[in-house]
Amino acid sequence: MEQSSKDFMPIPINEFSKGIVIPVDLFIRIGDEKFILVAKATTQSNVDQFKNYQSKEVTYLWVRKKEFYKLTHQAMSMAGISLTKKDLNDKQKTTLITHAARSMFRQLEHLGMDMEFYNHAKQITQAVLGLVESNRSFSDILLSLNGYSDALLPHSIAVSSLSVMIGSSMGFEKRATLEKLALGGLLHDVGMKAIPVELTTKSIASMTTDEIQLYETHSFKGMQMLNSIGIVPDDIVSIIYEHHENSIGQGYPQRMRDVKMHPLAKVVALSDGFADLIIPNVNCPVPKNPREALMYIEYTLGIPYNREAFRALKKAIEGKKKAGAA
Numbered sequence: 001m002e003q004s005s006k007d008f009m010p011i012p013i014n015e016f017s018k019g020i021v022i023p024v025d026l027f028i029r030i031g032d033e034k035f036i037l038v039a040k041a042t043t044q045s046n047v048d049q050f051k052n053y054q055s056k057e058v059t060y061l062w063v064r065k066k067e068f069y070k071l072t073h074q075a076m077s078m079a080g081i082s083l084t085k086k087d088l089n090d091k092q093k094t095t096l097i098t099h100a101a102r103s104m105f106r107q108l109e110h111l112g113m114d115m116e117f118y119n120h121a122k123q124i125t126q127a128v129l130g131l132v133e134s135n136r137s138f139s140d141i142l143l144s145l146n147g148y149s150d151a152l153l154p155h156s157i158a159v160s161s162l163s164v165m166i167g168s169s170m171g172f173e174k175r176a177t178l179e180k181l182a183l184g185g186l187l188h189d190v191g192m193k194a195i196p197v198e199l200t201t202k203s204i205a206s207m208t209t210d211e212i213q214l215y216e217t218h219s220f221k222g223m224q225m226l227n228s229i230g231i232v233p234d235d236i237v238s239i240i241y242e243h244h245e246n247s248i249g250q251g252y253p254q255r256m257r258d259v260k261m262h263p264l265a266k267v268v269a270l271s272d273g274f275a276d277l278i279i280p281n282v283n284c285p286v287p288k289n290p291r292e293a294l295m296y297i298e299y300t301l302g303i304p305y306n307r308e309a310f311r312a313l314k315k316a317i318e319g320k321k322k323a324g325a326a
């Protein structure tokens, strides 16, 4: 089979912990374009074997790019399992969340974004994750997202950094504004906790009308939850309440048009829709690459999002030079 280094991505060997079942094939690189399979998917990780590689100065194992998301999900569910153990202290919980977040960042990095925009966004999301982890109420929320389903925390982290990326591409410069986008993105689906988890394993297309109605209450319920803890800035509450509104007035819960929407909610609404196209989920099991996702939003959906935010996302994906030349 033809191999190309473009199809693989490296994972530092020391990130593999003992005895976990690895959901993907693992390779070592033996030449510019040559990789050999060293562990088949679903076998237990053999740390001794990995240590042996390390002694031969192999520092990375390689996985197929298209399978990397499986590792992200695994990192998340490992965190979920470990977090239920009472003997874990706060620092260990934080380490698990951070590990899981790193895995999601790596997945986004390898999708082919403009790295300058992306790195800035990642930095801010990481800083906000740090703040969230040091605040009891927020960190409890974050941990409960993780406990709700394997997919919710990775999705939230992705929406958080994509929102910051779009915001900075739109020219939002204030650090506080970008941090609000990061926090709003992180918490936008908090209301899902009030929805039966079985529902989230169904695609929207396969839900009954009643189920859709119930599902759509998550933005309202999220707003209620955050209001009840009382420490959340109003901007964040608006993001959560309006993240499913859209510019053509066909969103929910209020069918609010673009002009009425909170400026930061317009950004999170787009990054939420975009994340669902590029990261596999029940509604989109075969993800698109970022450029295909942009085309899909533009030509198939007819840009039901804020246009300025969409142009900014395009600029962040295609890179400054290309967008500037167009």
Ligand SMILES: [Fe+2]
Pocket (backbone or CB within 6 Å): 188, 189, 218, 243, 244
């Ligand atoms: Fe949502």
Ligand SMILES: [Fe+2]
Pocket (backbone or CB within 6 Å): 155, 159, 188, 189, 272
């Ligand atoms: Fe979402």
